[in-house]
Amino acid sequence: MMLHEGEWWTLLAAVLCGIACAVPGCFLVLRKMSMLGDAISHAILPGLAAAFLLTGTRDLLPMLIGAGIAGLATAVLSAWITRMGNVPEDAAMGVVFSTLFALGVIMISLAARNVDLDPGCVLYGEIAMTPFTRVELFGASIPRAVIILGSAAIINSMLAAVFFKELKLASFDGALATSLGFSAALIHYCLMGVVASTTVVSFESVGSVLVVAMLIGPAASAHMLTDRLSRMLWLSVILAALAAGAGYLAALYWNVAAAGMMSVAVGVEFALCVFLAPREGVVAKLVRRLRLSQRIAREDALGMLFRSGEVRPGSALPAGTVRGGIGGGLRARLAVWGLSRSKRVSSHADGMRLTAAGESDARKLVRSHRLWESFLAKYLGLPIDHVHEPSERMEHYITPELREGINAELRTGLDPQGKRIPEEGE
Amino acid sequence: MSDLLRLITLQDANTRVVLLGAALLGLAAGVVGTFAVLRRRALVGDAMAHAALPGVCLAYFVVGERNFAAFLIGAFIAGLIGAGCIVLIRAHTRIKEDAAIGIVLASFFGLGISLSSAIQQQPSGNRAGLDTFIFGKAASMVRSDVVFIGVCAAAIVAIVAVLARELGSLCFDRGFSASIGRPVVWLDFLLMGLICLCAVIGLPAAGVVMTAAMLTVPAAAARFWTDHLRIMLVLSGVFGIVSGVVGVGISALRPGLAAGPLVVLVAGVIFVVSLIAAPRRGVAAAWWRRRSLRRRVLLQNLLRAMHELLEGSSPRDLRESELLAKRAWTTTQLTTALRRASRMGLAQPGDHPHAWRLTPAGVTEAASVTRAHRLWELFLIEQAEIAADHVDRDADQIEHVLPHDVIAALEARLVAQGRLPASPHAIPVVGSGGPHA
Numbered sequence: 001m002m003l004h005e006g007e008w009w010t011l012l013a014a015v016l017c018g019i020a021c022a023v024p025g026c027f028l029v030l031r032k033m034s035m036l037g038d039a040i041s042h043a044i045l046p047g048l049a050a051a052f053l054l055t056g057t058r059d060l061l062p063m064l065i066g067a068g069i070a071g072l073a074t075a076v077l078s079a080w081i082t083r084m085g086n087v088p089e090d091a092a093m094g095v096v097f098s099t100l101f102a103l104g105v106i107m108i109s110l111a112a113r114n115v116d117l118d119p120g121c122v123l124y125g126e127i128a129m130t131p132f133t134r135v136e137l138f139g140a141s142i143p144r145a146v147i148i149l150g151s152a153a154i155i156n157s158m159l160a161a162v163f164f165k166e167l168k169l170a171s172f173d174g175a176l177a178t179s180l181g182f183s184a185a186l187i188h189y190c191l192m193g194v195v196a197s198t199t200v201v202s203f204e205s206v207g208s209v210l211v212v213a214m215l216i217g218p219a220a221s222a223h224m225l226t227d228r229l230s231r232m233l234w235l236s237v238i239l240a241a242l243a244a245g246a247g248y249l250a251a252l253y254w255n256v257a258a259a260g261m262m263s264v265a266v267g268v269e270f271a272l273c274v275f276l277a278p279r280e281g282v283v284a285k286l287v288r289r290l291r292l293s294q295r296i297a298r299e300d301a302l303g304m305l306f307r308s309g310e311v312r313p314g315s316a317l318p319a320g321t322v323r324g325g326i327g328g329g330l331r332a333r334l335a336v337w338g339l340s341r342s343k344r345v346s347s348h349a350d351g352m353r354l355t356a357a358g359e360s361d362a363r364k365l366v367r368s369h370r371l372w373e374s375f376l377a378k379y380l381g382l383p384i385d386h387v388h389e390p391s392e393r394m395e396h397y398i399t400p401e402l403r404e405g406i407n408a409e410l411r412t413g414l415d416p417q418g419k420r421i422p423e424e425g426e
Numbered sequence: 427m428s429d430l431l432r433l434i435t436l437q438d439a440n441t442r443v444v445l446l447g448a449a450l451l452g453l454a455a456g457v458v459g460t461f462a463v464l465r466r467r468a469l470v471g472d473a474m475a476h477a478a479l480p481g482v483c484l485a486y487f488v489v490g491e492r493n494f495a496a497f498l499i500g501a502f503i504a505g506l507i508g509a510g511c512i513v514l515i516r517a518h519t520r521i522k523e524d525a526a527i528g529i530v531l532a533s534f535f536g537l538g539i540s541l542s543s544a545i546q547q548q549p550s551g552n553r554a555g556l557d558t559f560i561f562g563k564a565a566s567m568v569r570s571d572v573v574f575i576g577v578c579a580a581a582i583v584a585i586v587a588v589l590a591r592e593l594g595s596l597c598f599d600r601g602f603s604a605s606i607g608r609p610v611v612w613l614d615f616l617l618m619g620l621i622c623l624c625a626v627i628g629l630p631a632a633g634v635v636m637t638a639a640m641l642t643v644p645a646a647a648a649r650f651w652t653d654h655l656r657i658m659l660v661l662s663g664v665f666g667i668v669s670g671v672v673g674v675g676i677s678a679l680r681p682g683l684a685a686g687p688l689v690v691l692v693a694g695v696i697f698v699v700s701l702i703a704a705p706r707r708g709v710a711a712a713w714w715r716r717r718s719l720r721r722r723v724l725l726q727n728l729l730r731a732m733h734e735l736l737e738g739s740s741p742r743d744l745r746e747s748e749l750l751a752k753r754a755w756t757t758t759q760l761t762t763a764l765r766r767a768s769r770m771g772l773a774q775p776g777d778h779p780h781a782w783r784l785t786p787a788g789v790t791e792a793a794s795v796t797r798a799h800r801l802w803e804l805f806l807i808e809q810a811e812i813a814a815d816h817v818d819r820d821a822d823q824i825e826h827v828l829p830h831d832v833i834a835a836l837e838a839r840l841v842a843q844g845r846l847p848a849s850p851h852a853i854p855v856v857g858s859g860g861p862h863a
Contacts, residue, residue, distance in 0.1 A: 034524040035469050038531065042635060085707050087646045090524075091468040095646045098639030099694030102687035109683050209539065213532030220525040251540070255547065260539030267533020274519050282518060 006131030007252065009143045013130045014248045014262060016149035017202045018240030021214035022222075023156040024194045026229070026236050029219040030171045031188075035090065036075060037215040039097035040192065041199045041208040043074040045104025048200070053111055060148065064197050070100060071196025072189060127205050127248075127258045145205040152201045156194060160233060167191075168229050210259040214240055217266030221273040224280050243269045296396050297335035299365050300326040302344060303395070305354050306362035310419075316351035363422045368398040370415035370422075371406045377416040384416045440569075441678055447572035448670035448689070451628055452640065454579035456666025457586045458624045459645035460659050461617055464597035468646075469524075470509060470618075472638035473531040475625040477508025479538025479634065482559045486545055494571045497559065498578075498626055505622040508534050535634070562633030562686035571630065578627045582620055586659070593617060594655045636686035643693040644669060650704035669693035721766065727753060728763040729772065729792035730799060732784055743776030743783045801836050 003011065028037050047070030051062040074096050081092040133144045160167065166187055169177040174184035195215070202211045222235035246269075247262030254261070275282050304325045308317050323332040336352075339345045344358030354362055372394050373387040382390075415421055462471050481504025482497045489496045508530050515526035542556045557563075586593065595603040596613045604610045621641060628637030644665035648658045673689030702709050731752040735744055750760055764782055767773035772788035775781070784792055 029522075029525045032522050032524050034522075034528040038469075038472075038528055081646075081701065084709065084712070085646065085650050085701065087649050088463060088466045088468070090466055091463040091642050091646045094468040094472060094639065094642035095694075095697055098635055098690055099643065099697065101635050102639065102690035102694060105687040106683060106691060109687075209532055209535050212528055213536060216525050216528035217532065220521050220529055223521065223525075224519065254540075254544065256540040257543035260536040260541075260543065263532045263536020264540060267529060267536070270529050270533070274515065274521075280520055 003252075009146055010127055010130040010258070011245060011248050013143065013145045013149050013205055014127060014244035014258070015241045016146065016153045017206050017210070018214045018218065018244035018262075019237050020149055020152035020156050020198050021202060021211060022218040022236040022240035023153075023160045023233060024191060024198060025215035025217075025219035026160075026222065026233050027167055027171055027191055028195065028215060029223055030229070030232075034216045034220075035093060036078070036192070037195055037199075038212045039078070039093045040071040040074050040196050041203075041211045041215075043097040043100040043104075044070045044196055044199055044203075046070055046100050046107055047104075048203075049104050049107040049111070053107065060201070064200055067200040068193055068196050071199070072192055074100065075189065075192040127207075130205055148201045149205065152198055156198060157237075159194065163187075164230070171229075206262070207259045210262050213263035213266040214244070217263075217270050218243060221266075221270045224270075224273040224277040239269055239273075240266075293331060294335055294338065297326050297331055298339055298344075299361075299396055301332075301335055301339060302354065302358055302362035303365050303369065305345065305352060306359070306366050306422075309354065309359075316348055316353045318351040319347065322352055360424075364400070364403070364424060365395055367422050367424060368403050369395040370419060371403060371410065372398060373415045373417075374410050374412055374421070375406050378410065387416055443569055443572045444678070445671055445674055447575050447631065448674040448685070449667045450576045450579035450583075450670075451631060452644070452666030452668070452670025452689070453663045454582040454666070455624050455628060455637075455640035456644040456648075456662040456664070457583055457659050458617075458620045459641040459643075459666070460648065460655075460662045461586070461593050461597055462621050462641050463645040463649065464594075464655075465614075465617060467617070467621055468642045469527050470512060471621045471625055471641040472635075473512060473527045473534075474505035474509050474622045475629065475634045475638040476531045476538075477534035478502070478505040478622075478626050478629060479535055479559060480504050480541055481507075481538075482556060482629075483538055483541035483545060486556065487541075494630070495574060497630075498574070501559070501626040501629060502622055504534065505626055506619065509618050509622060558633075559629045560634055561684065562629065562631055562636055563684065575627045575631070578623060582623060583663075585616075585620065589613070589616070590655070590659060598655075632686035632689055633684075636690045639690040640666065640669070640693065643690065643697050647693070647697040647700040650700040650707045665693065665696050669696060724755075724759060724763045725766055725770075725772075726795045727755070728760070728767055729784075729788065729795045732773070732782075732788075733792040733796045736784075741783075743778065743781040745778075746780045746782070749782075 025034075025037065028034050044067035047066035047068070048063055049066075051066030052058060055062045074093070077096045078089065078093040081087055081095065082089045085092070087095075127145075130143050130145045134141045135144050135147065136142075137147060166177070166182055169180070170182075170184045170187040174188075177184040177187070198215075199208070199211050202214070206214075218236040218240035219232070221239050222232045225235055226232050243265040244262055247265030248258055250265065251258040251261035273281070276284075278284055301322050304322060305317055308315065319336060323336055326332045326335060336345070339358065340347060340352075342357075343355055344361060345352045346355050369391045372391040376382045376387045376390060377384060413421055459468075459471075462468050478501035481500035481502070483500075484504070485493070485496045485500025488500075511530045512523065512526045515521050515530070516523045521529075538560075542560075545556060592603075592608055592613055593616075595606075595608065596610055596617065600610055600614075603613075624641060625637050628640060631637075632640060645658070645662045647665050648661035651661055652658050669689050669692040673692045674685045676688050676692075677683050677685035700708070705711055728749070731749055732744055735748060735752060736742070746757075746760065746764075749764075750757065764773060767788065768775070768782075771785055772791055773782050774785055776783045
């Protein structure tokens with residue numbers, strides 16, 4: 001698909017908007033105040049309307065001031081109502097922003113004859129119109145939205161870079177920040193101001209829905225990918241740009257609303273991160289759990305074969321007995337298959353036997369088990385018939401260091417039931 | 427004026443239907459909103475109202491024409507899917523509820539906008555009336571739509587009326603509710619379904635944002651007036667009805683104004699009135715409480731200062747400069763306190779200008795205030811192990827807050843230990859029938 005010049009500009013505007021929103025969004029997500037972003041993006045409407053009605057223009061500065069006041073009012077009033085009325089925080093926020101939004105819509109409809117703001121443009125914006133309003137800058141004709149959104153992206157990134165330490169501290173430990181001498185409350189309200197002004201500048205090009213998506217989505221996606229704040233900021237910027245670009249191209253391809261598709265792209269991106277994130281992702285967690293479960297099943301099978309060999313040396317256990325002994329089903333089948341593949345057990349006509357490698361692994365495991373039993377009996381005074389169960393769980397998590405540490409402490413060759421504790425390298 | 431008359435007397439059949447629908451919607455949103463607010467689901471309602479939009483669009487694709495019931499069913503299903511996503515994200519990832527709500531809200535709504543822009547491009551698309559589901563248009567509803575909404579709203583109210591007790595215990599103490607055998611998981615689902623249904627049937631009348639608002643604003647306003655669930659339900663329902671009827675009524679008089687924002691604005695006004703005027707939680711009440719406490723504290727400080735200046739000496743008039751030096755207070759505070767004391771008959775002007783004396787009633791009151799203060803001072807030092815240099819301030823504050831019977835109990839305990847300070851009643855009084863006069 002070939003883009004013509006105007007579409008390139010629109011794409012750039014979308015990407016810049018994403019970047020401008022993603023940076024403050026990270027702090028909103030971390031401080032669990034994402035919905036304040038949503039609230040502010042609705043609540044600035046009366047501020048915009050008032051600015052327009054007072055000045056009669058759509059100039060940026062009065063709009064920014066009006067929106068900044070409305071945005072701060074949302075944050076302050078929500079907090080105040082929560083305190084005064086014993087109303088949950090989310091309800092207080094809902095009351096403030098929806099009432100302000102309603103007020104804004106009515107102000108606009110009352111002045112409908114001479115205002116070219118309408119609720120529709122508030123929600124969707126008109127990003128497709130980006131190339132048509134241009135200004136001359138450095139001899140080039142650049143769309144106004146690109147300049148404004150670009151400045152917002154740069155200013156927000158710079159603010160985040162300059163006040164990185166303060167923002168970080170205030171986000172993770174507000175009380176410590178205050179005790180170190182910079183007011184967490186001040187930073188909070190500055191952040192609200194930044195969110196409000198970013199919303200305003202994004203507003204006419206992309207609309208409030210996309211602002212909400214871009215504030216929260218990329219930051220939450222980045223939060224799935226990393227624990228470090230600095231990395232989260234970078235990632236959220238990249239993810240926002242990607243989502244904006246992909247959403248815009250998809251909108252062109254299917255010929256549907258651009259702001260809508262970008263929000264969908266943000267959602268899809270978040271879903272991908274939720275499923276595929278390397279450590280925190282749903283798939284990764286599932287794989288980790290399956291792996292652990294397999295390891296435990298394999299080790300249980302080894303232990304079972306070892307103990308059977310202790311009672312009747314040289315004997316084999318039928319594969320079905322081994323599988324049944326570790327819980328049966330697909331999990332057991334996989335575990336036994338894994339053991340023979342890694343040559344820990346060998347199959348014979350009369351059943352399964354440990355190989356030399358398997359014998360060595362099993363010895364360590366049973367050693368851990370019996371040492372732990374002795375430890376529980378000696379130091380915690382558990383009765384003998386109570387020590388097997390916890391050791392059955394613990395044996396899978398005992399490291400060689402811990403094992404030998406316990407051994408050095410106990411200096412015993414027998415477990416509480418009188419069974420021999422196997423040495424590691426016999 | 428004749429329009430207003432027509433409206434109030436309900437002469438217009440169409441207006442009658444629309445007003446009835448608005449009242450039912452307001453009632454349903456008010457009562458369900460009560461539980462939504464108490465269970466901290468207010469913003470989930472907002473998310474569900476937004477998430478419903480793609481359902482409406484998909485229903486249009488399936489049915490192929492404007493079919494009100496199909497739209498609402500599609501919206502209901504999409505809203506529930508959105509809520510389900512929020513619950514799953516919260517339960518299975520590190521992402522907190524607020525961000526989950528925001529993402530679901532924005533991406534579902536974005537999908538809805540994209541789909542509806544695709545529908546608008548179809549030749550028959552403009553007649554689908556999807557815009558009414560975003561911005562709401564009460565006037566565009568036909569009779570059968572209103573009947574449908576009304577039946578849903580009535581069903582919602584009936585369910586809530588039957589299950590109010592169960593839902594209430596779910597909201598206030600889920601663990602307790604589960605422990606006495608209530609099916610809390612199902613109740614939670616039911617509540618979610620009710621919120622979603624409310625949000626969905628409100629869409630065509632009030633639009634996305636305003637529908638969610640009606641789930642929050644009346645209930646939050648009702649919270650200011652009461653701590654009882656039943657009263658809150660009734661109040662919230664009434665607030666909902668009033669906002670619905672008044673908002674739609676104004677919109678009928680001024681066709682340029684959409685009903686949705688007006689309804690929310692009326693609810694907002696009710697909220698602001700509640701915020702200011704509610705008897706206990708209201709701003710006015712809180713201000714009055716603080717003011718009277720401040721005045722009481724000031725007066726008692728004055729009495730104690732006068733008592734301490736007179737203690738151990740013969741009764742005399744006290745100059746204002748003496749009193750001013752006794753405590754850290756401003757001249758204005760002192761003058762205010764003196765004026766108040768003389769209005770209450772506790773002090774009176776002395777023989778010289780700028781000099782004051784205690785009346786007999788004032789002597790008694792000053793002694794009792796000082797006595798309570800000293801009791802506490804001693805109590806805090808001996809019992810609560812407060813550092814001696816912190817005591818004066820604490821005793822100051824507590825003696826103004828403490829009821830008389832507690833002071834009496836404290837006295838008794840200190841008497842038993844033989845550490846009660848000498849009774850202050852033997853204080854000499856100037857120019858009156860005091861003990862030494």
